[in-house]
Amino acid sequence: RxxxxxxxxxxxxxxxxxxxxRAPVLSDLRLVFRMRACPIDLLVLFPNSLHSALxxxxxxxxxxxxxxxxxxxxxxxxxxxxxxxxxxIQPRPMxxxxxxxxxxxxxxxxxxxxxxxxxxxxxxxxxxxxxxVGFSEETPTVGLVYAGAQGPARRPPVEHYIQLxxxxxxxxxxxxxxxxxxxxxEIACRICQTVSHSRVxxxxxxxxxxxxxxxxxxxxxxxxxxxxxxxxxxxxxxxxPLITLYGPxxxxxxxxxxxxxxxxxxxxxxxxxxxPVCPYGHHKCMQELKPERVFEAFCSLIGQGRGxxxxxLGVAA
Numbered sequence: 044r045x046x047x048x049x050x051x052x053x054x055x056x057x058x059x060x061x062x063x064x065r066a067p068v069l070s071d072l073r074l075v076f077r078m079r080a081c082p083i084d085l086l087v088l089f090p091n092s093l094h095s096a097l098x099x100x101x102x103x104x105x106x107x108x109x110x111x112x113x114x115x116x117x118x119x120x121x122x123x124x125x126x127x128x129x130x131x132i133q134p135r136p137m138x139x140x141x142x143x144x145x146x147x148x149x150x151x152x153x154x155x156x157x158x159x160x161x162x163x164x165x166x167x168x169x170x171x172x173x174x175x176v177g178f179s180e181e182t183p184t185v186g187l188v189y190a191g192a193q194g195p196a197r198r199p200p201v202e203h204y205i206q207l208x209x210x211x212x213x214x215x216x217x218x219x220x221x222x223x224x225x226x227x228x229e230i231a232c233r234i235c236q237t238v239s240h241s242r243v244x245x246x247x248x249x250x251x252x253x254x255x256x257x258x259x260x261x262x263x264x265x266x267x268x269x270x271x272x273x274x275x276x277x278x279x280x281x282x283x284p285l286i287t288l289y290g291p292x293x294x295x296x297x298x299x300x301x302x303x304x305x306x307x308x309x310x311x312x313x314x315x316x317x318x319p320v321c322p323y324g325h326h327k328c329m330q331e332l333k334p335e336r337v338f339e340a341f342c343s344l345i346g347q348g349r350g351x352x353x354x355x356l357g358v359a360a
Contacts, residue, residue, distance in 0.1 A: 194319020
């Protein structure tokens, strides 16, 4: 995922750690040996896992700062306690949690503004993809993200996306770019083939699909519609207006006053279960989030008239 930060100048070095890769133990060992070869004075742990704290300890980091969670407090030299109500940890926006960690090591309070940049090569890839699918530079584009890396419970029904894409192209002048990864390639193609419209295309024909390509495509969209997924947060950091479809997660995790986002969810007793697969088997959190509701939110975001575009979005009025 180091490619995600290409174009950003915040780091002197980037070390890649892949705890969920093909060889996680080997990745752990490489990281530990590398830390020991380059003694670390201070290490801030953004993951809340025992695993990450154990690696920091084994790697010899002298100061290890992180939240006291997952039975790992004994591994931390600088303990930050999450807010609780009784014994239960209270949810709060992730960006706020990360900023509190930065403040714990002496950083001044900062704005929660998110930021990502594209490299010249990524910009070229984005231009080439739009050109290859026949999209006009003069026509605004909505990115329709289909992502399922966190499990099927977060995926909108394919039929809903098909209906939504049809509504957009039949009732507005916008282009629809279906953004997906290699595992969703077939579904992205099915959406486009079923809609069968010159203004509904996908980027999955690009030879190497990764975060860099997704970032390049999202950067060229004026609006992004997405479930609560990695691409959604990439789009937020790129400054894109968002419509976020929440299923087993809740909006509080992604809340950020600097992000223009319309958060849609179904108010169910099981809201916020965080399960990758619906434990009840009905998947109502996504099934009942109808495409008509998403389209109405889209129309509200771009302007009251369907096909009338807000100047704020950087497209034609």
